[in-house]
Amino acid sequence: MRKVLLLLMVAVLSIGAVGQEKESKGMWVGGGIGFHGGDNDGWNLSPQWGMMFNENMGVGANLVFSDDDWMVEPYFRYYLGVTDNFKFFGDGALAFGGNDDSSQFRIQVRPGVQYWFTPKWSLAAATPVLSFHSVNYDDDNREDISTSFFGLDATDLSFSLYFHF
Numbered sequence: 001m002r003k004v005l006l007l008l009m010v011a012v013l014s015i016g017a018v019g020q021e022k023e024s025k026g027m028w029v030g031g032g033i034g035f036h037g038g039d040n041d042g043w044n045l046s047p048q049w050g051m052m053f054n055e056n057m058g059v060g061a062n063l064v065f066s067d068d069d070w071m072v073e074p075y076f077r078y079y080l081g082v083t084d085n086f087k088f089f090g091d092g093a094l095a096f097g098g099n100d101d102s103s104q105f106r107i108q109v110r111p112g113v114q115y116w117f118t119p120k121w122s123l124a125a126a127t128p129v130l131s132f133h134s135v136n137y138d139d140d141n142r143e144d145i146s147t148s149f150f151g152l153d154a155t156d157l158s159f160s161l162y163f164h165f
Helices: 002-021
Strands: 027-036 042-052 057-066 070-081 086-099 102-116 121-126 130-137 145-152 156-164
Touching (some): 027 057, 070 102
Antiparallel strands (some): 027 042, 042 057, 121 156
């Protein structure tokens, strides 16, 4: 798990270094709150960071803390502008993490909307539509169990507030 986390951090930092060689169109920091339904009702909080490569493309990362585990989630975002203040976006996200008893891996495609209510502040909402999620339980009191899910998944809804600079 530590090797995967280290590789992810190197990848995110490398992407950031490459992006800084090009003209940056801005960065953002913020946080989000998410809710998920279905069999695993719960919530999550996620501090976030991101940067734009050009008018339509950017990368970011979430550190997701939920009611029973955590995940690191880098993502690629593509915007389709409707107006200067309102845009649709699509995220391609890869996440991994877990807790003391399990490890998780997730790939998602998430559409969303974002509204800039000032030039520096925006609010976004997103939900995954296509997901692959794998959980490996490694509890000492029982045998190892793995579960996975692939398919349409609109049981999560997240809201994020961003400051752009």
